[in-house]
Amino acid sequence: MPAIRVNRDRLWNSLMEMGEIGGLPHGGCRRLALSDDDGAGRDLFVRWCREAGCEIGVDQVGNVFARRPGWDADAPAVATGSHLDTQPHGGKFDGIYGVLAGLEIVRTLNDHGVETRRPIDIVVWTNEEASRFYPPLTGSSAFAGLLDPADVHRVETFDGTLVGDDLRRIGYLGEEVPGSRALDSFVELHIEQGPILEAEAKTIGVVTRIQGLRFMTVVVSGDDGHAGTLPMSRRRDALVGAARMTLFLDELARTTDDAARITVGSLHVSPNSTSTVPGEVKFTIDLRHPDEATLVALADTIQAKLPELAGTSGLGVAIAIGLEKKPVIFDDAISAQIQAAADELGFASRPILSGAGHDAMNMAPLMPTGMIFIPCAAGISHNEQENADPDHVAAGADVLLHVLLERATA
Amino acid sequence: MPAIRVNRDRLWNSLMEMGEIGGLPHGGCRRLALSDDDGAGRDLFVRWCREAGCEIGVDQVGNVFARRPGWDADAPAVATGSHLDTQPHGGKFDGIYGVLAGLEIVRTLNDHGVETRRPIDIVVWTNEEASRFYPPLTGSSAFAGLLDPADVHRVETFDGTLVGDDLRRIGYLGEEVPGSRALDSFVELHIEQGPILEAEAKTIGVVTRIQGLRFMTVVVSGDDGHAGTLPMSRRRDALVGAARMTLFLDELARTTDDAARITVGSLHVSPNSTSTVPGEVKFTIDLRHPDEATLVALADTIQAKLPELAGTSGLGVAIAIGLEKKPVIFDDAISAQIQAAADELGFASRPILSGAGHDAMNMAPLMPTGMIFIPCAAGISHNEQENADPDHVAAGADVLLHVLLERATA
Numbered sequence: 001m002p003a004i005r006v007n008r009d010r011l012w013n014s015l016m017e018m019g020e021i022g023g024l025p026h027g028g029c030r031r032l033a034l035s036d037d038d039g040a041g042r043d044l045f046v047r048w049c050r051e052a053g054c055e056i057g058v059d060q061v062g063n064v065f066a067r068r069p070g071w072d073a074d075a076p077a078v079a080t081g082s083h084l085d086t087q088p089h090g091g092k093f094d095g096i097y098g099v100l101a102g103l104e105i106v107r108t109l110n111d112h113g114v115e116t117r118r119p120i121d122i123v124v125w126t127n128e129e130a131s132r133f134y135p136p137l138t139g140s141s142a143f144a145g146l147l148d149p150a151d152v153h154r155v156e157t158f159d160g161t162l163v164g165d166d167l168r169r170i171g172y173l174g175e176e177v178p179g180s181r182a183l184d185s186f187v188e189l190h191i192e193q194g195p196i197l198e199a200e201a202k203t204i205g206v207v208t209r210i211q212g213l214r215f216m217t218v219v220v221s222g223d224d225g226h227a228g229t230l231p232m233s234r235r236r237d238a239l240v241g242a243a244r245m246t247l248f249l250d251e252l253a254r255t256t257d258d259a260a261r262i263t264v265g266s267l268h269v270s271p272n273s274t275s276t277v278p279g280e281v282k283f284t285i286d287l288r289h290p291d292e293a294t295l296v297a298l299a300d301t302i303q304a305k306l307p308e309l310a311g312t313s314g315l316g317v318a319i320a321i322g323l324e325k326k327p328v329i330f331d332d333a334i335s336a337q338i339q340a341a342a343d344e345l346g347f348a349s350r351p352i353l354s355g356a357g358h359d360a361m362n363m364a365p366l367m368p369t370g371m372i373f374i375p376c377a378a379g380i381s382h383n384e385q386e387n388a389d390p391d392h393v394a395a396g397a398d399v400l401l402h403v404l405l406e407r408a409t410a
Numbered sequence: 411m412p413a414i415r416v417n418r419d420r421l422w423n424s425l426m427e428m429g430e431i432g433g434l435p436h437g438g439c440r441r442l443a444l445s446d447d448d449g450a451g452r453d454l455f456v457r458w459c460r461e462a463g464c465e466i467g468v469d470q471v472g473n474v475f476a477r478r479p480g481w482d483a484d485a486p487a488v489a490t491g492s493h494l495d496t497q498p499h500g501g502k503f504d505g506i507y508g509v510l511a512g513l514e515i516v517r518t519l520n521d522h523g524v525e526t527r528r529p530i531d532i533v534v535w536t537n538e539e540a541s542r543f544y545p546p547l548t549g550s551s552a553f554a555g556l557l558d559p560a561d562v563h564r565v566e567t568f569d570g571t572l573v574g575d576d577l578r579r580i581g582y583l584g585e586e587v588p589g590s591r592a593l594d595s596f597v598e599l600h601i602e603q604g605p606i607l608e609a610e611a612k613t614i615g616v617v618t619r620i621q622g623l624r625f626m627t628v629v630v631s632g633d634d635g636h637a638g639t640l641p642m643s644r645r646r647d648a649l650v651g652a653a654r655m656t657l658f659l660d661e662l663a664r665t666t667d668d669a670a671r672i673t674v675g676s677l678h679v680s681p682n683s684t685s686t687v688p689g690e691v692k693f694t695i696d697l698r699h700p701d702e703a704t705l706v707a708l709a710d711t712i713q714a715k716l717p718e719l720a721g722t723s724g725l726g727v728a729i730a731i732g733l734e735k736k737p738v739i740f741d742d743a744i745s746a747q748i749q750a751a752a753d754e755l756g757f758a759s760r761p762i763l764s765g766a767g768h769d770a771m772n773m774a775p776l777m778p779t780g781m782i783f784i785p786c787a788a789g790i791s792h793n794e795q796e797n798a799d800p801d802h803v804a805a806g807a808d809v810l811l812h813v814l815l816e817r818a819t820a
Contacts, residue, residue, distance in 0.1 A: 228764075
């Protein structure tokens, strides 16, 4: 195997060019799933892939597959990729890096005239972030058969549109049945979104596991009332109840262990008027832990404790379970290939746990799946300040290149 | 003075008919200031007033004055009225009752062929509720010279429109300079919005005082972060900080005395996404107390304590003072006239404090001013369940009729 390398500057420049679509004032990106900006980002990616000789496929939930053909027409493809959609105040790397590194690898193989037995597919999964509609990981979930495309089309976005209409509007309502494409394996490259690699001066993280997660939606019900007249003792203030729950959840994570994460990220007050005691509050809980038993115990504690907290203020509470993902353990053989490629290329590495969920979670039950991390500045992500070192960006793509080459020529 | 009475059913029917404009499913009303529905409500009122022989004046901030002429052209008018705008989940009585009782009194005087020396003005004040733009009491504040009409026109509503454009759109951008109209006195009739009159089986409350209030806007600043990766110990979660402040404020009111009211009614999270640690939260504080010294002390405590609470979580906080209203003491002579009318008409009454702010607050420094309360069901207001007894509704209007007649013939 020749130790070919990707073109560091070309990859970096592509990331910067993509980052201009939905660019924010402080260096971040707002390219919400199936928005016009997401459409423009997809269009740019598809154009680049076509220029690199790829064939484009789009499935019924908008997942994009850019295929570099192999010489064996019957061999399942080696797949890589991630997502192009961002958080509302997201960065230029989260997801996008994994997609554009796939493109850079195809361009590099073209530069070197390398042909492979298997095709190489670069995948753009639809709506990983769930910043414009639920659930997160929509595209990969549909590919894995966890969501029905017709149901996805009927999902209402936070803008009040339907996902099916949005797919048609931006030109990514394809005909391919999700999951029908034969894939050999899936390897996803991503920034760590945490501080470990940077702190330990490692360039490559071999991701062995993704922590499990539970999403819950909580509705706290009280009574609207006049802020000037309703005595404190007669209030059923839903926001006071939600505040009590938010502090309890934060404290629960802090007192469990260092691995637990509980976040109230989204909260809506009704009627949300200065002089009205809030009668209803809806909020979300994002709960994560690498150990399934602990995750279940935390979810049980939450389900038991919130009604108790509501009761002390005379409030009602309803808890709905959204997404449930068990911790995922990645394929040992792929992890070994990632480790070997990092060693061969001379990059310091370590095994690592992923705190964030990724589309690779949904591929793991279907095929050999693995993930590669690179450091990101100060571990910051889901934030405009998100950043990465161009050398690390190139190193991760080099490791991915060698893993894909090894699998595509086997 | 003949003991003439208003037409109970006509008044009630007018209230019900007005309640259909912006009517909500559970009997309430949503007629936000300067919305199309507010425009329709004003149009209905103006039509009714014209049919009752009134002359209509509109000032530069949209205050409407429906004048029943008197026989002395030089005599300042006796004024009554309130507001037609509602809370987002408001009722059919808050404000509207005071306006339509004025109309019913004009109709009653017409029925009985009563002429008065002074004109009687029925006033619709613009944006008492501040549910669509700040500040509350906009119209009466401008009349009192506390706001400049040009500044009011430049206020941006929560819908992103400008108040000046909205006034023009609904047809209530008048030319009269606010405050230029000569008024003898102002008497406002309103539902109590509290439980006292009902609990004590009194029909009429003689309002002696309105408690003072402070509105504050608080911005809590932390850092956006990834909910799955950012360790709890490294978070600067603005929502956790805001939750701590909300509970502190609630507890502060409860431990001060029975008269204190502190409400966090409106709260906005940014970026408000399930999997992002919130980097910023904005919320409002509505603080009220009948005693000015206590009000000042509470405001000082809040200003001192919120930064301290923010500091414990490594957060920043900025507090802006919005509206400040000292407690208002109404005119003794008018209160005595209200008391006398209630006695003469045989209605059980008591002196009462207003927990809510009212446009009459802004009239009190300008002219002799008073307020009349009637009971509302279970003290509920700013809520679709808001209700009142038709007999009480008529009784309050009868008392107002006699006070206005006494002043208009003097």
